[in-house]
Amino acid sequence: MRVVLLGTGDSPGTPVIGCHCKTCEDARKYGWERKRFSVMIQNDNKVLLIDTSPDMRAQLLHMNVERVDAVIWTHCHYDHFAGFGDFYRVQSNVVVYSSPEVHEDIGRYMEFLKYKPVEIESYEPFDFFGMKVTLVDVNHPPLRRAHGIVVEWNGYKIVISGDTNKDVPQKSKAVMMNPDLFIVEALAPEGYRFRKHMNASEAMLLAKEIGAKKVVLTHLGHFFPPHNIAVKKYPLGHDFQTFSFGEEARLDEFFGP
Numbered sequence: 596m597r598v599v600l601l602g603t604g605d606s607p608g609t610p611v612i613g614c615h616c617k618t619c620e621d622a623r624k625y626g627w628e629r630k631r632f633s634v635m636i637q638n639d640n641k642v643l644l645i646d647t648s649p650d651m652r653a654q655l656l657h658m659n660v661e662r663v664d665a666v667i668w669t670h671c672h673y674d675h676f677a678g679f680g681d682f683y684r685v686q687s688n689v690v691v692y693s694s695p696e697v698h699e700d701i702g703r704y705m706e707f708l709k710y711k712p713v714e715i716e717s718y719e720p721f722d723f724f725g726m727k728v729t730l731v732d733v734n735h736p737p738l739r740r741a742h743g744i745v746v747e748w749n750g751y752k753i754v755i756s757g758d759t760n761k762d763v764p765q766k767s768k769a770v771m772m773n774p775d776l777f778i779v780e781a782l783a784p785e786g787y788r789f790r791k792h793m794n795a796s797e798a799m800l801l802a803k804e805i806g807a808k809k810v811v812l813t814h815l816g817h818f819f820p821p822h823n824i825a826v827k828k829y830p831l832g833h834d835f836q837t838f839s840f841g842e843e844a845r846l847d848e849f850f851g852p
Contacts, residue, residue, distance in 0.1 A: 596638040598838045601654040604629030605816040606674040621821035631674045641724045651678025668693040669757040670741035671700035696740040731767035733759035751840045761797040777807035783818035
């Protein structure tokens, strides 16, 4: 099984249009771009996307993905679903899993597409080609529903926090416990405070609380220093970073361009 960070940026991505901060300028100069958030899980030639970012077309082309078998939407914000429109005239009847509320909120924007919404309640696992997948509730105000994702396969456990602040429900933390890989949002370094997101110290505290073996920060804003500097202090993810899980019970990390 492979887990690929298709995009590690926040809603405007990095570099931000019109911004000339050091982080954005270095991103332009050295190619440290951050596309909008999405995670791809590949297993037995099946492709599952966690969210469909506005950069989905470029992300899938970069990874040479010709077909997507299913999508999970974590919540109804534009930077997490808008790329789904790129399936128009490319792939019909894509299966999409999410809670009833998220389907209702996003569905009104996707009336021009034929797809198959599947309603899933939090804490009720479902099978996706041998992977056990569970949605958990997180806290992303003012939204009525937002979800993290827990994927279990062959003794491995991957947890994706989704967009959330530090107030993750205890019931969700119980399901998230002891992941081999924790992909967790961190919009900015410590010192920043957000109503609906975490900073890096809050994300790392959550990782410690659930006993994560490996942590990678994502949904990163240009509030961080340039990547080559920030990565010395924080376990920052980067676009197309890939984590491989295999029969030898090891975690290999590969880096894309």
